[in-house]
Amino acid sequence: MALRRRTWVILSIVAGVFAAFAILVAAARVPWSSETLRRRVEVGLAQKLNSQVELGSLSLRLAPELHIVGTGLIVRHKGRTDMPPLISIRKFTVRSSLVSLAHRHIGEVVVEGLDLEIPPNPEKTSAQDLRQMQEDEQAALARAQRAAATPPRPKGFVDQFTIDQLVADQARMVVIPRDPADSPKVWSMHQLRLHDVSTDRPMPFHSLIANGVPPGQIDTTGRFGPWDADEPGDTPIAGEFTLQHADLSVFNGISGMTSARGSYLGTLGTLRVTGDTDTPDFSIALAQHPIALKSKYTAVVDALNGDTMIEQVDASFLNTSLRARGGVYDVKRVKGRLLRVNVVMEKGRIEDVMRLAINTPAAPMVGALTLHTKLEIPPGDQDIVEKIKLNGSFEIRGGRFTDAGVQQKINELSRRASGKIKDEPADTRKVTSIFAGTFALEKGRLHVPRVTFDVPGALVDISGQYALRPQSLAFSGQLIMDAKVSQMTTGVKSLLLKIVDPLFRRDGRTVVPLKISGTRNDPSFGLDVKRVFSRGSD
16 A cells, blocks of 8 residues: 555656646746846846846747847946947847757857947057057957967856857947047948857857958958957957958059958957958059059058058069058048058069050060159049159169160160260160159159169250159250260261360260150150250350
8 A cells, every 4th residue: 555655646746747847838838028037137248248238128938949039138338328339239039949958058049130339448549659559469469369278267157058159140340439530440240150159268250241442242250259348349359351352443543353361360459460462453544454463461450440550561463573561541530541651662674563554555665673662542532643642762774665766766875975876776675774763743743853864875864744644744854975966976067066065065974955845655855955055154
Protein backbone atom coordinates (compact mmCIF):
# COMPACT_ATOMS: atom_id res chain seq x y z
CA MET A 1 0.00 0.00 0.00
CA ALA A 2 2.85 2.32 0.86
CA LEU A 3 4.42 1.65 -2.56
CA ARG A 4 1.10 2.37 -4.34
CA ARG A 5 0.64 5.54 -2.31
CA ARG A 6 4.19 6.68 -3.19
CA THR A 7 3.56 5.87 -6.84
CA TRP A 8 0.37 7.90 -6.89
CA VAL A 9 2.12 10.78 -5.20
CA ILE A 10 4.88 10.77 -7.82
CA LEU A 11 2.40 10.52 -10.67
CA SER A 12 0.36 13.36 -9.19
CA ILE A 13 3.48 15.54 -8.93
CA VAL A 14 4.47 14.77 -12.54
CA ALA A 15 0.96 15.46 -13.73
CA GLY A 16 0.94 18.70 -11.80
CA VAL A 17 4.25 19.78 -13.36
CA PHE A 18 2.97 19.00 -16.86
CA ALA A 19 -0.27 20.81 -16.13
CA ALA A 20 1.61 23.85 -14.85
CA PHE A 21 3.90 23.78 -17.88
CA ALA A 22 0.90 23.52 -20.22
CA ILE A 23 -0.72 26.52 -18.51
CA LEU A 24 2.57 28.45 -18.79
CA VAL A 25 2.90 27.59 -22.47
CA ALA A 26 -0.70 28.54 -23.16
CA ALA A 27 -0.23 31.84 -21.37
CA ALA A 28 3.11 32.51 -23.08
CA ARG A 29 1.56 32.09 -26.52
CA VAL A 30 -0.43 35.25 -25.91
CA PRO A 31 1.69 38.45 -26.13
CA TRP A 32 1.58 40.50 -23.00
CA SER A 33 3.08 43.85 -22.00
CA SER A 34 5.03 44.33 -18.83
CA GLU A 35 5.59 47.80 -17.46
CA THR A 36 7.88 46.31 -14.82
CA LEU A 37 10.01 44.56 -17.46
CA ARG A 38 10.17 47.72 -19.58
CA ARG A 39 11.45 49.74 -16.61
CA ARG A 40 14.02 47.05 -15.76
CA VAL A 41 15.33 47.17 -19.34
CA GLU A 42 15.60 50.96 -19.16
CA VAL A 43 17.53 50.80 -15.89
CA GLY A 44 19.85 48.02 -17.08
CA LEU A 45 20.73 49.76 -20.35
CA ALA A 46 21.18 53.11 -18.60
CA GLN A 47 23.74 51.59 -16.22
CA LYS A 48 25.54 49.73 -18.99
CA LEU A 49 25.72 52.65 -21.42
CA ASN A 50 26.17 55.43 -18.85
CA SER A 51 23.20 57.16 -20.47
CA GLN A 52 19.58 58.13 -20.03
CA VAL A 53 17.36 55.46 -21.61
CA GLU A 54 13.73 55.65 -22.71
CA LEU A 55 11.80 52.64 -24.04
CA GLY A 56 8.36 53.27 -25.52
CA SER A 57 6.89 49.76 -25.27
CA LEU A 58 7.93 46.15 -24.73
CA SER A 59 6.02 42.89 -25.29
CA LEU A 60 7.12 39.33 -24.52
CA ARG A 61 6.14 35.82 -25.62
CA LEU A 62 7.92 32.70 -24.36
CA ALA A 63 6.61 29.89 -26.58
CA PRO A 64 7.17 28.25 -28.93
CA GLU A 65 10.30 30.45 -28.74
CA LEU A 66 11.38 33.61 -27.03
CA HIS A 67 9.89 36.54 -28.90
CA ILE A 68 10.35 40.13 -27.66
CA VAL A 69 9.25 43.27 -29.51
CA GLY A 70 10.29 46.73 -28.37
CA THR A 71 9.58 50.15 -29.86
CA GLY A 72 10.81 53.71 -29.40
CA LEU A 73 14.20 53.05 -27.78
CA ILE A 74 16.08 56.31 -27.12
CA VAL A 75 19.55 56.48 -25.53
CA ARG A 76 20.85 59.91 -24.55
CA HIS A 77 24.59 59.98 -23.86
CA LYS A 78 25.09 61.03 -20.21
CA GLY A 79 21.56 62.44 -20.28
CA ARG A 80 22.47 65.25 -22.67
CA THR A 81 19.54 66.94 -24.38
CA ASP A 82 21.59 69.59 -26.25
CA MET A 83 22.34 67.15 -29.07
CA PRO A 84 20.60 64.26 -30.85
CA PRO A 85 20.27 60.93 -28.97
CA LEU A 86 23.29 58.62 -29.05
CA ILE A 87 21.09 55.70 -30.14
CA SER A 88 17.59 55.79 -31.63
CA ILE A 89 15.75 52.58 -32.56
CA ARG A 90 12.26 52.62 -34.02
CA LYS A 91 11.66 48.91 -33.38
CA PHE A 92 13.61 45.83 -32.35
CA THR A 93 12.65 42.17 -32.40
CA VAL A 94 14.35 39.45 -30.35
CA ARG A 95 14.01 35.78 -31.34
CA SER A 96 15.65 32.79 -29.71
CA SER A 97 14.99 29.14 -28.95
CA LEU A 98 14.73 28.05 -25.35
CA VAL A 99 17.69 25.72 -25.93
CA SER A 100 19.87 28.70 -26.95
CA LEU A 101 18.73 30.60 -23.89
CA ALA A 102 19.78 27.68 -21.72
CA HIS A 103 23.29 28.11 -23.16
CA ARG A 104 23.11 31.88 -22.53
CA HIS A 105 22.76 32.73 -26.22
CA ILE A 106 20.12 34.81 -28.01
CA GLY A 107 19.64 33.65 -31.57
CA GLU A 108 18.86 36.88 -33.42
CA VAL A 109 17.99 40.51 -32.86
CA VAL A 110 16.54 42.50 -35.78
CA VAL A 111 16.72 46.29 -35.43
CA GLU A 112 14.69 48.68 -37.58
CA GLY A 113 15.35 52.40 -37.91
CA LEU A 114 18.73 52.48 -36.13
CA ASP A 115 20.40 55.87 -35.81
CA LEU A 116 23.79 55.99 -34.08
CA GLU A 117 25.01 59.56 -33.50
CA ILE A 118 28.56 59.80 -32.11
CA PRO A 119 29.04 62.96 -30.02
CA PRO A 120 32.27 64.98 -30.09
CA ASN A 121 34.74 64.83 -27.24
CA PRO A 122 34.68 68.36 -25.79
CA GLU A 123 38.19 68.00 -24.39
CA LYS A 124 39.79 67.70 -27.85
CA THR A 125 40.76 70.56 -30.14
CA SER A 126 40.52 70.76 -33.91
CA ALA A 127 42.45 68.11 -35.82
CA GLN A 128 43.69 70.78 -38.20
CA ASP A 129 46.40 71.15 -35.59
CA LEU A 130 48.75 68.48 -36.94
CA ARG A 131 50.35 67.75 -33.58
CA GLN A 132 46.97 67.22 -31.90
CA MET A 133 45.88 64.94 -34.72
CA GLN A 134 49.00 62.81 -34.38
CA GLU A 135 48.43 62.52 -30.63
CA ASP A 136 44.82 61.50 -31.22
CA GLU A 137 45.96 58.89 -33.72
CA GLN A 138 48.55 57.39 -31.37
CA ALA A 139 46.03 57.22 -28.51
CA ALA A 140 43.42 55.64 -30.80
CA LEU A 141 45.84 52.98 -32.04
CA ALA A 142 46.91 52.19 -28.49
CA ARG A 143 43.28 51.72 -27.40
CA ALA A 144 42.51 49.49 -30.38
CA GLN A 145 45.58 47.34 -29.75
CA ARG A 146 44.74 47.00 -26.04
CA ALA A 147 41.18 46.02 -26.89
CA ALA A 148 42.40 43.31 -29.26
CA ALA A 149 44.85 41.92 -26.69
CA THR A 150 42.75 42.19 -23.50
CA PRO A 151 40.68 39.10 -22.52
CA PRO A 152 36.98 39.64 -21.81
CA ARG A 153 36.07 41.02 -18.41
CA PRO A 154 34.19 38.84 -15.89
CA LYS A 155 30.53 38.82 -16.82
CA GLY A 156 27.84 40.36 -14.70
CA PHE A 157 24.21 39.34 -15.03
CA VAL A 158 23.57 41.83 -17.84
CA ASP A 159 26.54 40.50 -19.83
CA GLN A 160 25.76 36.82 -19.45
CA PHE A 161 23.95 36.56 -22.79
CA THR A 162 25.58 36.75 -26.22
CA ILE A 163 23.59 37.68 -29.33
CA ASP A 164 24.52 35.28 -32.13
CA GLN A 165 23.51 37.75 -34.85
CA LEU A 166 22.30 41.35 -34.83
CA VAL A 167 20.75 42.62 -38.07
CA ALA A 168 20.37 46.40 -38.49
CA ASP A 169 19.90 47.05 -42.20
CA GLN A 170 19.19 50.59 -43.48
CA ALA A 171 20.92 52.07 -40.42
CA ARG A 172 22.75 55.39 -40.13
CA MET A 173 25.87 56.42 -38.26
CA VAL A 174 26.25 60.17 -37.82
CA VAL A 175 29.48 61.68 -36.49
CA ILE A 176 28.67 65.02 -34.87
CA PRO A 177 31.45 67.60 -35.49
CA ARG A 178 33.10 69.52 -32.68
CA ASP A 179 32.19 72.84 -34.30
CA PRO A 180 28.39 73.33 -34.57
CA ALA A 181 28.95 75.32 -37.77
CA ASP A 182 30.35 72.20 -39.51
CA SER A 183 28.15 69.66 -41.26
CA PRO A 184 27.91 66.22 -39.63
CA LYS A 185 29.47 63.20 -41.34
CA VAL A 186 26.69 60.75 -42.25
CA TRP A 187 27.24 57.09 -43.14
CA SER A 188 24.20 55.24 -44.54
CA MET A 189 24.56 51.50 -43.96
CA HIS A 190 22.41 49.53 -46.41
CA GLN A 191 23.39 46.37 -44.60
CA LEU A 192 24.83 45.87 -41.10
CA ARG A 193 25.38 42.48 -39.48
CA LEU A 194 27.15 41.94 -36.15
CA HIS A 195 27.97 38.52 -34.69
CA ASP A 196 28.72 37.30 -31.16
CA VAL A 197 27.43 40.60 -29.83
CA SER A 198 28.50 41.41 -26.28
CA THR A 199 29.43 44.60 -24.48
CA ASP A 200 32.77 43.35 -23.16
CA ARG A 201 34.62 42.15 -26.29
CA PRO A 202 35.27 43.05 -29.95
CA MET A 203 32.38 41.96 -32.21
CA PRO A 204 32.81 40.76 -35.83
CA PHE A 205 30.74 42.75 -38.32
CA HIS A 206 29.98 43.12 -42.03
CA SER A 207 28.44 46.20 -43.61
CA LEU A 208 27.58 47.72 -46.97
CA ILE A 209 27.92 51.50 -46.67
CA ALA A 210 26.93 54.19 -49.16
CA ASN A 211 29.87 56.47 -49.96
CA GLY A 212 28.59 59.98 -50.59
CA VAL A 213 31.35 61.67 -52.62
CA PRO A 214 32.30 60.14 -54.96
CA PRO A 215 29.13 58.00 -55.03
CA GLY A 216 29.77 54.29 -54.59
CA GLN A 217 29.35 51.43 -52.14
CA ILE A 218 31.86 50.41 -49.48
CA ASP A 219 31.95 46.73 -48.52
CA THR A 220 33.66 46.32 -45.15
CA THR A 221 34.29 43.58 -42.59
CA GLY A 222 36.05 43.89 -39.27
CA ARG A 223 35.78 43.91 -35.49
CA PHE A 224 34.03 46.55 -33.42
CA GLY A 225 34.24 47.16 -29.65
CA PRO A 226 34.22 46.76 -26.77
CA TRP A 227 31.87 49.73 -26.45
CA ASP A 228 33.27 52.73 -24.59
CA ALA A 229 30.35 53.97 -22.51
CA ASP A 230 32.14 57.11 -21.30
CA GLU A 231 33.32 58.28 -24.75
CA PRO A 232 31.59 56.37 -27.60
CA GLY A 233 33.97 58.00 -30.12
CA ASP A 234 36.83 56.13 -28.42
CA THR A 235 35.28 52.72 -29.17
CA PRO A 236 37.94 50.63 -31.01
CA ILE A 237 37.32 49.44 -34.57
CA ALA A 238 39.45 47.63 -37.15
CA GLY A 239 38.72 46.09 -40.52
CA GLU A 240 39.16 45.91 -44.27
CA PHE A 241 37.18 47.56 -47.06
CA THR A 242 36.61 47.73 -50.80
CA LEU A 243 35.02 50.52 -52.84
CA GLN A 244 33.84 49.71 -56.35
CA HIS A 245 32.83 51.89 -59.30
CA ALA A 246 32.91 55.29 -57.62
CA ASP A 247 32.11 57.96 -60.22
CA LEU A 248 34.60 60.86 -60.18
CA SER A 249 32.54 62.93 -62.60
CA VAL A 250 30.73 64.46 -59.59
CA PHE A 251 33.83 66.67 -59.33
CA ASN A 252 33.60 69.31 -62.06
CA GLY A 253 36.42 69.03 -64.57
CA ILE A 254 37.48 65.38 -64.05
CA SER A 255 35.99 61.96 -64.78
CA GLY A 256 36.65 58.27 -64.34
CA MET A 257 35.43 55.25 -62.38
CA THR A 258 37.66 54.49 -59.42
CA SER A 259 37.99 51.47 -57.14
CA ALA A 260 39.77 51.22 -53.80
CA ARG A 261 40.69 48.63 -51.21
CA GLY A 262 42.50 48.81 -47.91
CA SER A 263 42.37 48.43 -44.14
CA TYR A 264 41.77 50.64 -41.10
CA LEU A 265 42.56 50.59 -37.40
CA GLY A 266 41.70 52.97 -34.59
CA THR A 267 38.48 54.22 -33.03
CA LEU A 268 35.20 55.63 -34.25
CA GLY A 269 36.79 59.05 -33.73
CA THR A 270 40.25 58.59 -35.27
CA LEU A 271 41.27 56.01 -37.87
CA ARG A 272 44.52 55.16 -39.63
CA VAL A 273 43.68 54.02 -43.16
CA THR A 274 46.01 52.35 -45.66
CA GLY A 275 45.03 51.25 -49.13
CA ASP A 276 45.34 51.61 -52.88
CA THR A 277 43.18 53.00 -55.67
CA ASP A 278 42.79 52.11 -59.34
CA THR A 279 41.21 54.45 -61.90
CA PRO A 280 41.68 52.95 -65.38
CA ASP A 281 39.97 55.84 -67.21
CA PHE A 282 40.93 59.01 -65.30
CA SER A 283 40.79 62.18 -67.37
CA ILE A 284 40.66 65.97 -67.06
CA ALA A 285 37.92 67.62 -69.11
CA LEU A 286 40.34 70.17 -70.55
CA ALA A 287 42.29 67.44 -72.38
CA GLN A 288 39.86 64.47 -72.48
CA HIS A 289 42.67 61.91 -72.66
CA PRO A 290 41.85 58.94 -70.39
CA ILE A 291 44.80 57.38 -68.58
CA ALA A 292 45.24 54.61 -66.03
CA LEU A 293 45.93 56.17 -62.61
CA LYS A 294 47.01 54.07 -59.61
CA SER A 295 47.94 55.08 -56.08
CA LYS A 296 48.88 53.74 -52.66
CA TYR A 297 48.19 55.84 -49.58
CA THR A 298 48.36 56.10 -45.80
CA ALA A 299 46.12 58.60 -44.03
CA VAL A 300 44.73 59.44 -40.61
CA VAL A 301 41.02 60.36 -40.54
CA ASP A 302 39.51 62.39 -37.72
CA ALA A 303 35.86 61.37 -37.99
CA LEU A 304 34.82 63.96 -35.41
CA ASN A 305 35.35 66.76 -37.93
CA GLY A 306 36.18 64.89 -41.15
CA ASP A 307 39.73 66.23 -41.47
CA THR A 308 42.23 63.84 -43.03
CA MET A 309 45.99 63.94 -42.61
CA ILE A 310 47.57 62.40 -45.71
CA GLU A 311 50.83 60.87 -44.50
CA GLN A 312 51.87 59.75 -47.98
CA VAL A 313 50.42 59.03 -51.41
CA ASP A 314 52.45 57.24 -54.08
CA ALA A 315 50.75 57.63 -57.46
CA SER A 316 51.68 56.56 -60.97
CA PHE A 317 50.33 57.02 -64.49
CA LEU A 318 51.88 56.08 -67.84
CA ASN A 319 55.66 56.42 -67.21
CA THR A 320 55.39 58.99 -64.42
CA SER A 321 55.34 58.58 -60.64
CA LEU A 322 54.91 61.10 -57.82
CA ARG A 323 54.64 61.41 -54.04
CA ALA A 324 52.33 63.67 -52.06
CA ARG A 325 51.75 64.61 -48.42
CA GLY A 326 49.25 67.00 -46.89
CA GLY A 327 45.65 66.96 -45.80
CA VAL A 328 41.95 67.41 -46.52
CA TYR A 329 40.29 69.99 -44.28
CA ASP A 330 36.85 71.37 -43.55
CA VAL A 331 36.10 74.98 -44.49
CA LYS A 332 33.59 76.88 -42.38
CA ARG A 333 30.17 77.33 -43.96
CA VAL A 334 31.33 76.09 -47.39
CA LYS A 335 30.16 72.88 -49.03
CA GLY A 336 33.03 70.50 -49.67
CA ARG A 337 36.57 70.31 -48.35
CA LEU A 338 39.95 71.89 -48.98
CA LEU A 339 42.72 69.67 -50.37
CA ARG A 340 46.23 70.94 -49.64
CA VAL A 341 49.27 68.77 -50.44
CA ASN A 342 52.95 69.00 -51.35
CA VAL A 343 53.78 67.07 -54.52
CA VAL A 344 57.20 65.76 -55.48
CA MET A 345 57.77 64.27 -58.94
CA GLU A 346 61.31 62.97 -59.35
CA LYS A 347 60.66 60.44 -62.11
CA GLY A 348 58.27 62.10 -64.50
CA ARG A 349 57.79 62.57 -68.19
CA ILE A 350 56.58 65.89 -69.61
CA GLU A 351 54.62 64.08 -72.33
CA ASP A 352 52.58 62.25 -69.65
CA VAL A 353 51.65 65.48 -67.86
CA MET A 354 50.82 67.22 -71.14
CA ARG A 355 48.54 64.32 -72.10
CA LEU A 356 46.52 65.07 -68.97
CA ALA A 357 46.31 68.82 -69.57
CA ILE A 358 46.43 69.47 -73.34
CA ASN A 359 43.85 68.41 -75.93
CA THR A 360 46.11 67.35 -78.79
CA PRO A 361 46.51 63.92 -80.44
CA ALA A 362 50.17 63.82 -79.35
CA ALA A 363 52.04 65.69 -76.61
CA PRO A 364 53.88 68.75 -78.03
CA MET A 365 57.05 67.79 -76.15
CA VAL A 366 58.83 64.78 -74.68
CA GLY A 367 61.51 64.71 -71.99
CA ALA A 368 62.35 63.87 -68.40
CA LEU A 369 60.47 66.00 -65.86
CA THR A 370 61.15 66.77 -62.19
CA LEU A 371 58.58 68.82 -60.29
CA HIS A 372 58.09 70.23 -56.79
CA THR A 373 54.84 72.04 -56.10
CA LYS A 374 52.24 72.93 -53.53
CA LEU A 375 48.80 71.84 -54.72
CA GLU A 376 45.59 73.31 -53.39
CA ILE A 377 42.02 72.56 -54.49
CA PRO A 378 39.48 74.65 -52.57
CA PRO A 379 35.86 73.52 -52.10
CA GLY A 380 33.15 74.71 -54.43
CA ASP A 381 31.34 73.74 -57.62
CA GLN A 382 33.71 75.43 -60.08
CA ASP A 383 35.51 73.47 -62.76
CA ILE A 384 38.75 72.04 -61.39
CA VAL A 385 40.77 74.00 -63.98
CA GLU A 386 39.38 77.25 -62.56
CA LYS A 387 39.89 76.48 -58.86
CA ILE A 388 43.12 74.44 -58.74
CA LYS A 389 46.15 76.29 -57.36
CA LEU A 390 49.79 75.36 -57.92
CA ASN A 391 53.01 76.99 -56.78
CA GLY A 392 56.36 75.35 -57.48
CA SER A 393 59.33 74.71 -59.72
CA PHE A 394 60.18 72.31 -62.55
CA GLU A 395 62.96 71.12 -64.80
CA ILE A 396 62.75 69.32 -68.15
CA ARG A 397 65.88 67.55 -69.38
CA GLY A 398 66.33 66.14 -72.84
CA GLY A 399 63.31 68.11 -74.03
CA ARG A 400 62.43 67.61 -77.66
CA PHE A 401 59.43 68.91 -79.62
CA THR A 402 57.37 66.23 -81.35
CA ASP A 403 56.41 68.51 -84.24
CA ALA A 404 59.18 68.12 -86.83
CA GLY A 405 58.80 71.71 -88.02
CA VAL A 406 59.10 73.17 -84.52
CA GLN A 407 62.05 70.97 -83.69
CA GLN A 408 63.77 71.97 -86.92
CA LYS A 409 63.44 75.63 -85.89
CA ILE A 410 64.98 74.82 -82.50
CA ASN A 411 67.84 73.04 -84.23
CA GLU A 412 68.29 76.00 -86.56
CA LEU A 413 68.30 78.39 -83.58
CA SER A 414 71.00 76.32 -81.91
CA ARG A 415 73.11 76.21 -85.08
CA ARG A 416 72.88 79.94 -85.77
CA ALA A 417 73.27 80.98 -82.12
CA SER A 418 76.48 78.96 -81.99
CA GLY A 419 77.83 80.79 -85.06
CA LYS A 420 77.79 77.59 -87.12
CA ILE A 421 75.68 78.93 -89.96
CA LYS A 422 77.98 77.37 -92.56
CA ASP A 423 77.66 73.90 -91.06
CA GLU A 424 75.20 71.35 -92.36
CA PRO A 425 71.78 71.37 -90.59
CA ALA A 426 71.79 69.10 -87.57
CA ASP A 427 69.62 65.98 -87.33
CA THR A 428 66.37 66.93 -85.62
CA ARG A 429 66.75 64.03 -83.21
CA LYS A 430 70.12 65.17 -81.83
CA VAL A 431 69.39 68.64 -80.46
CA THR A 432 67.64 68.51 -77.11
CA SER A 433 66.72 71.29 -74.73
CA ILE A 434 66.72 71.99 -71.02
CA PHE A 435 63.78 73.89 -69.53
CA ALA A 436 63.70 75.09 -65.91
CA GLY A 437 61.71 77.60 -63.93
CA THR A 438 59.11 78.47 -61.33
CA PHE A 439 55.38 78.74 -61.81
CA ALA A 440 52.06 79.54 -60.12
CA LEU A 441 48.66 78.43 -61.39
CA GLU A 442 45.50 80.16 -60.19
CA LYS A 443 42.07 80.85 -61.73
CA GLY A 444 43.03 79.08 -64.94
CA ARG A 445 46.15 81.16 -65.58
CA LEU A 446 49.69 79.87 -65.40
CA HIS A 447 52.01 82.62 -64.16
CA VAL A 448 55.71 82.05 -64.87
CA PRO A 449 57.99 84.44 -62.94
CA ARG A 450 60.96 82.96 -64.74
CA VAL A 451 61.64 80.08 -67.10
CA THR A 452 64.82 79.29 -68.98
CA PHE A 453 65.06 77.36 -72.21
CA ASP A 454 68.58 76.13 -72.99
CA VAL A 455 69.92 74.67 -76.27
CA PRO A 456 73.54 74.44 -77.40
CA GLY A 457 74.70 77.99 -78.17
CA ALA A 458 71.59 79.78 -76.87
CA LEU A 459 69.60 80.47 -73.73
CA VAL A 460 66.06 81.86 -73.67
CA ASP A 461 65.15 83.56 -70.38
CA ILE A 462 61.51 84.70 -70.24
CA SER A 463 58.58 85.40 -67.92
CA GLY A 464 54.86 85.89 -68.43
CA GLN A 465 51.63 83.95 -68.32
CA TYR A 466 49.62 81.32 -70.18
CA ALA A 467 45.80 81.17 -70.05
CA LEU A 468 44.64 77.54 -70.04
CA ARG A 469 41.17 77.99 -71.56
CA PRO A 470 41.99 80.29 -74.53
CA GLN A 471 45.53 78.83 -74.64
CA SER A 472 46.93 82.33 -75.13
CA LEU A 473 50.58 83.32 -74.59
CA ALA A 474 51.94 86.56 -73.17
CA PHE A 475 55.68 86.32 -72.45
CA SER A 476 58.69 88.60 -72.68
CA GLY A 477 62.38 88.06 -72.02
CA GLN A 478 65.65 87.74 -73.81
CA LEU A 479 67.60 85.44 -76.10
CA ILE A 480 71.24 85.05 -75.04
CA MET A 481 73.61 83.67 -77.74
CA ASP A 482 77.25 82.82 -78.13
CA ALA A 483 77.38 84.21 -81.71
CA LYS A 484 77.12 87.84 -82.73
CA VAL A 485 74.04 88.94 -84.66
CA SER A 486 76.11 89.23 -87.83
CA GLN A 487 77.32 85.61 -87.41
CA MET A 488 73.77 84.29 -87.58
CA THR A 489 73.63 84.87 -91.35
CA THR A 490 75.95 85.13 -94.37
CA GLY A 491 76.66 87.38 -97.31
CA VAL A 492 75.55 91.02 -97.48
CA LYS A 493 73.20 90.61 -94.49
CA SER A 494 76.12 89.57 -92.34
CA LEU A 495 78.12 92.66 -93.36
CA LEU A 496 75.22 95.02 -92.69
CA LEU A 497 74.48 93.48 -89.28
CA LYS A 498 78.02 94.08 -88.07
CA ILE A 499 76.94 97.67 -87.48
CA VAL A 500 74.39 96.63 -84.86
CA ASP A 501 76.51 93.94 -83.18
CA PRO A 502 77.64 96.31 -80.38
CA LEU A 503 74.00 97.15 -79.65
CA PHE A 504 73.28 93.56 -78.59
CA ARG A 505 76.59 92.48 -77.02
CA ARG A 506 76.72 92.18 -73.21
CA ASP A 507 79.64 90.63 -71.36
CA GLY A 508 80.89 88.76 -74.41
CA ARG A 509 77.48 87.37 -75.46
CA THR A 510 74.63 88.59 -77.65
CA VAL A 511 71.46 89.53 -75.75
CA VAL A 512 68.34 90.01 -77.87
CA PRO A 513 65.11 91.27 -76.16
CA LEU A 514 62.13 89.30 -77.41
CA LYS A 515 58.41 88.80 -76.85
CA ILE A 516 56.09 85.86 -77.41
CA SER A 517 52.36 86.23 -78.07
CA GLY A 518 49.59 84.41 -79.91
CA THR A 519 48.30 80.97 -78.94
CA ARG A 520 49.87 77.64 -78.18
CA ASN A 521 48.99 76.36 -81.66
CA ASP A 522 50.06 79.59 -83.40
CA PRO A 523 52.76 81.34 -81.36
CA SER A 524 54.33 84.60 -82.51
CA PHE A 525 58.00 85.34 -81.75
CA GLY A 526 59.32 88.84 -82.25
CA LEU A 527 62.05 91.31 -81.39
CA ASP A 528 61.08 93.73 -78.64
CA VAL A 529 62.26 96.86 -80.50
CA LYS A 530 61.36 99.28 -77.69
CA ARG A 531 63.61 97.46 -75.28
CA VAL A 532 66.44 97.35 -77.81
CA PHE A 533 66.55 101.12 -78.25
CA SER A 534 65.76 101.98 -74.64
CA ARG A 535 68.67 99.81 -73.57
CA GLY A 536 70.91 101.26 -76.27
CA SER A 537 70.33 104.78 -75.01
CA ASP A 538 71.41 103.88 -71.47
